[in-house]
Amino acid sequence: MTTSPEKTDLSQALAEQRELLLITVRGLTDAQAAQRTTVSELTLGGIVKHLAQGEEVWTQIMTKGDGELPDGMLDMGQYRMAEGETLPALLERYAAAARATDEAVAGLPDLGQRVLLPTTPWSPPEPEHWSARRILLHLIRETAQHAGHADIVREALDGANTTARR
Template sequence: MTATITRANGRVDVEREALLGFLAQQRAFLLTTLEGLDQEQATTRTTKSALHLAGLVKHVSEAERGWIRFIEEGPAEIDYEAQETYDFHEDTFRLVGDETLEGALADYAKTAKATEEYVRSLPDLEIANKLPAAPWFPEDAEWTARDVLLHLIRETAQHCGHADIIRESLDGRKTMG
């Protein structure tokens, strides 16, 4: 977590800093799974799924940027049945073209910094937008900036678990315990 502290009315915004702190911890756990690996190792699939460590970092970075855009701009209209949507989503889990592990890590750091700066700039965490129409969201539901931060913590933590399994399968290293 950066040294910047959000202040509201001269007081530290404890809730906002706690949420950003938990998100920073989850990011750090994810990055721990990549310590000491080169690009070949970080892009090795160790399970039947298409997941690999570099792809997980790329995915959580893209997801984080998307949810921050949601806070800023509201929901994007997405055709969840379209092949382009599916292909885009799948490509967030792998390095494509000239993408590299180094680039994915740099992008993740840039995304984290931008998220923290943006969240600290919000007047409060009550800013809300209607969720996009999707089969997994209740109709006409909305999320606040707080809800988005909680979701980002949950999503990053979920992918930390995936990363732990992949890393342990790769070389036996455990990131926790």
């Protein structure tokens, strides 16, 4: 299947945001990845875990389009590293989720295809549909937002960030 310029551009924008996030976790130990450095509960490992789960869930929503709630979508544990989790394992999960998202987007016949969203506690009362394009844009926004969070958490940890390595 031929990839459209729009798919290429949006996939590249998502890849760039992923790379910015990955800069913030370079050279960290598991303990550092699990460490809170601000008043927020966010940790670098928790951010990676959340974004991996987000890509897994939204890719499933985008490709199935059946309105079913994917396993783990509402799991609040996705925001922190659990006992025994390692940063390398979370990074591998994130890489696998990114590959699956990229493959799913490349395989879509049209980014305009409408997808029934699952019902969540924050859903409107009537069924909601998004285009695959909007889901991809949501993933770009979510990744960019959390890459910014990660930059702040990392800078508070040891002074490093996406532009100043320590």
